[in-house]
Amino acid sequence: MLSMRPIGRVRSPYTTTLEVPKGLGAKHQVEGTLEIDPEFEPGLQDVEGFSHLYVIWSFDRSEGYELVGAPPTDSRPHGVFATRSPRRPNPIGLTVVEVLGREGRLVRVRGVDMLDGTPILDIKPYLTSVPSEHLRRGWLAEAEARDAAKPE
Amino acid sequence: MLSMRPIGRVRSPYTTTLEVPKGLGAKHQVEGTLEIDPEFEPGLQDVEGFSHLYVIWSFDRSEGYELVGAPPTDSRPHGVFATRSPRRPNPIGLTVVEVLGREGRLVRVRGVDMLDGTPILDIKPYLTSVPSEHLRRGWLAEAEARDAAKPE
Numbered sequence: 287m288l289s290m291r292p293i294g295r296v297r298s299p300y301t302t303t304l305e306v307p308k309g310l311g312a313k314h315q316v317e318g319t320l321e322i323d324p325e326f327e328p329g330l331q332d333v334e335g336f337s338h339l340y341v342i343w344s345f346d347r348s349e350g351y352e353l354v355g356a357p358p359t360d361s362r363p364h365g366v367f368a369t370r371s372p373r374r375p376n377p378i379g380l381t382v383v384e385v386l387g388r389e390g391r392l393v394r395v396r397g398v399d400m401l402d403g404t405p406i407l408d409i410k411p412y413l414t415s416v417p418s419e420h421l422r423r424g425w426l427a428e429a430e431a432r433d434a435a436k437p438e
Numbered sequence: 439m440l441s442m443r444p445i446g447r448v449r450s451p452y453t454t455t456l457e458v459p460k461g462l463g464a465k466h467q468v469e470g471t472l473e474i475d476p477e478f479e480p481g482l483q484d485v486e487g488f489s490h491l492y493v494i495w496s497f498d499r500s501e502g503y504e505l506v507g508a509p510p511t512d513s514r515p516h517g518v519f520a521t522r523s524p525r526r527p528n529p530i531g532l533t534v535v536e537v538l539g540r541e542g543r544l545v546r547v548r549g550v551d552m553l554d555g556t557p558i559l560d561i562k563p564y565l566t567s568v569p570s571e572h573l574r575r576g577w578l579a580e581a582e583a584r585d586a587a588k589p590e
Contacts, residue, residue: 287441287442287443288441288442288443288444288496288557288559289439289440289441289442290439290440290441290442290528290530291439291440291527291528292440293527293528326505326519326527328505328506328517329505329506329517329518329519329527330517330519330520331506331515331516331517331520332516332517332520333517333519333520335520336520339519340532342494342528342530342532344440353478353480353481354480354481354483363483364483364484365480365481365482365483365484365485366481367478367481367482367485367491367560367561367562368482368483368484368485368487368488368563369562369563370562370563374560375443375445375478375481375560376442376443376445376494376559376560378442378494378559378560380492380494380532380562405440407440407528407530408519408526408527408528408530409519410519410521410522410532411520411521411522
């Protein structure tokens with residue numbers, strides 16, 4: 287068994303799962319805030335240089351799991367690992383959000399699909415596969431540019 | 439605190455972190471296997487319809503964390519949430535892998551950057567932003583096609 291603890295909470299306009307858009311063509315354009323606990327604030331240094339972040343979080347209002355079930359996007363059943371169902375063996379959620387700005391331990395983002403108060407477990411830079419015209423890679427792009435400019 | 443348990447293990451050619459390509463321009467083309475525990479095999483139904491999967495795993499050979507540090511890609515320090523450092527408050531790893539095939543509870547994949555024996559916590563379909571010519575969306579594309587073909 288592994289123990290995880292929240293590093294902060296999501297602030298979202300959604301308070302029940304019924305409010306979160308689901309199913310085919312659902313768009314997540316809602317703004318929210320990643321409110322990181324004060325002790326972890328130093329870990330946010332430079333996240334604002336990325337256009338997008340992965341947020342790894344916990345489905346804290348989901349109970350139990352179902353290995354095969356029909357998601358809202360289909361009437362046919364699928365394995366839970368082929369869906370984004372909240373009823374998973376480990377209730378881990380994953381959302382790609384767009385960074386709007388940071389003020390200290392508060393990261394304003396677009397694209398939340400979590401409920402208000404959702405525990406955040408981790409944040410990582412999103413590096414792959416956003417269409418390049420929309421991608422900013424923060425300090426990594428700067429580091430690459432410095433690397434390329436080095437004399438041989 | 440939240441308790442998580444492994445749903446399986448990664449089989450990878452890497453046995454030490456020194457072998458895993460890191461830094462600017464590192465390519466992860468190595469093949470490996472997601473070996474899911476027998477009790478969770480039904481949850482894999484239809485994962486083979488997706489071109490790519492997210493694998494959420496645990497840095498089980500990492501100890502402690504560092505909120506600010508210099509990654510192998512840069513000599514300058516950054517917050518841990520702006521890097522993929524293994525030394526994180528919650529030691530969660532995230533890898534996008536390409537699906538090569540599935541035989542029962544074994545999913546063959548390309549793109550592993552985990553060590554052999556790494557505990558897997560979750561698997562999810564990768565739906566966003568792989569260039570569309572490389573993306574297959576499995577049952578979701580079929581469900582959308584059926585939905586579009588419905589009489590009004």
